[in-house]
Amino acid sequence: MRVLIIHASELATPIGTSARKGAAMRAVTIIKNAGVLIEDGVIRCVGPTADVLAAERALGPSPDTLTISAEGKTLTPGYVDSHTHFVYGGDRADEFVQRLEGVPYMEIMARGGGIASTTRATRNATEEELETVGLDRLKVMLRYGVTTVEGKSGYGLDEATELKQLEVMKRLSAVQPVEIVRTFMGAHATPAEYKGREDEFIDFMIYRVMPKVAEARLAEYVDIFCEKNVFDVAQARRYFEAAAKLGLQTRIHAEEIVNLGGAQLAAEMGSASADHLLQINDDGIRALAASNTIATLLPATAFCLREHYAPARRMIDSGCAVALASDYNPGSCHTQSIPLVISLAALYMAMTCEEILTALTLNGAASLKRADHIGSLEAGKQADLIIHACPTFRHVIYSVAENTVEAVFKNGRRKTQ
Numbered sequence: 001m002r003v004l005i006i007h008a009s010e011l012a013t014p015i016g017t018s019a020r021k022g023a024a025m026r027a028v029t030i031i032k033n034a035g036v037l038i039e040d041g042v043i044r045c046v047g048p049t050a051d052v053l054a055a056e057r058a059l060g061p062s063p064d065t066l067t068i069s070a071e072g073k074t075l076t077p078g079y080v081d082s083h084t085h086f087v088y089g090g091d092r093a094d095e096f097v098q099r100l101e102g103v104p105y106m107e108i109m110a111r112g113g114g115i116a117s118t119t120r121a122t123r124n125a126t127e128e129e130l131e132t133v134g135l136d137r138l139k140v141m142l143r144y145g146v147t148t149v150e151g152k153s154g155y156g157l158d159e160a161t162e163l164k165q166l167e168v169m170k171r172l173s174a175v176q177p178v179e180i181v182r183t184f185m186g187a188h189a190t191p192a193e194y195k196g197r198e199d200e201f202i203d204f205m206i207y208r209v210m211p212k213v214a215e216a217r218l219a220e221y222v223d224i225f226c227e228k229n230v231f232d233v234a235q236a237r238r239y240f241e242a243a244a245k246l247g248l249q250t251r252i253h254a255e256e257i258v259n260l261g262g263a264q265l266a267a268e269m270g271s272a273s274a275d276h277l278l279q280i281n282d283d284g285i286r287a288l289a290a291s292n293t294i295a296t297l298l299p300a301t302a303f304c305l306r307e308h309y310a311p312a313r314r315m316i317d318s319g320c321a322v323a324l325a326s327d328y329n330p331g332s333c334h335t336q337s338i339p340l341v342i343s344l345a346a347l348y349m350a351m352t353c354e355e356i357l358t359a360l361t362l363n364g365a366a367s368l369k370r371a372d373h374i375g376s377l378e379a380g381k382q383a384d385l386i387i388h389a390c391p392t393f394r395h396v397i398y399s400v401a402e403n404t405v406e407a408v409f410k411n412g413r414r415k416t417q
């Protein structure tokens, strides 16, 4: 199957097969009157329309060419949402309203709310129920232009439910187009039955659950919530060492509320990503800048919690590779809106249009070790791309909290109208 997209007002893409760090995040290629030639799901040519038409002629005739004129439209790579918790049971709408009414989080927890309520609901949900809600959420992602998503377990906090969440994501991969990268996050919180015995709980995850995850190839990554009163750096180190022995890669929730030095641990241990980083300090920034660990920033969470934003400008200017993701989850950030993430990054994190594009595409792909085949529009890469209903990528940013996505191609196939 051949697809020819021509006469796009603009094509905007970072270039490369690895993360762009620091000032290199701004090196976005812009082509006017652009086209893309796709064959069998792979990009064959990207360039001015005339070049792409010539490349198509050189390939010889094809019986099933789909030609699309993208006049007045913008082409970008598909978005990579590299941090979500999209498979969960129940919801926390009541809790959200209580928070708006000023009820403190500790009191919400005392009433049985918070992560404990999602854990209860996820444990009680059947695989089929989780698959149904997961599928609905994936459809929303696709409408926002997300072609690859990372999804975490972590609402089971017991063996059966952690495995169930990962199994559901595996099944969802087979029935819809968004690629799902699975992360085991057994160390998301300590469940009531282990309260005060955090080390024992980490041991349970390391010795009982993680080996099963690895053996059944249910996840590529492990993740841990490294935070005051949750899990400390020593526990995270132990968890990561166990993961490395099992051939699993690591990512971390770090410096969200209190700075514990999780960013330095991630850099030291070669983690793929350190995420949140609202409280990162200069030592953490230096450590990430000197490493291959991506700094994944989640502004929609800061927005929903009315916290200040991660210091993206300082991090990029110091040489970090920054990615942006939604952190979609039922508690602290109940939104899948990539347009909101873009707007917050532009308006409150002082990121440039080019940095935002790189962060949502190539750097997100790099944080999932997929930058060799997705994250940019280049010959040889998988044809994951968005047609935006506006004439330049700057208009995508300018359309505050508006979805500009008109069509999405995954593996060279059109998935939305």
Ligand SMILES: [Zn+2]
Pocket (backbone or CB within 6 Å): 083, 084, 085, 253, 327, 329
């Ligand atoms: Zn998270």
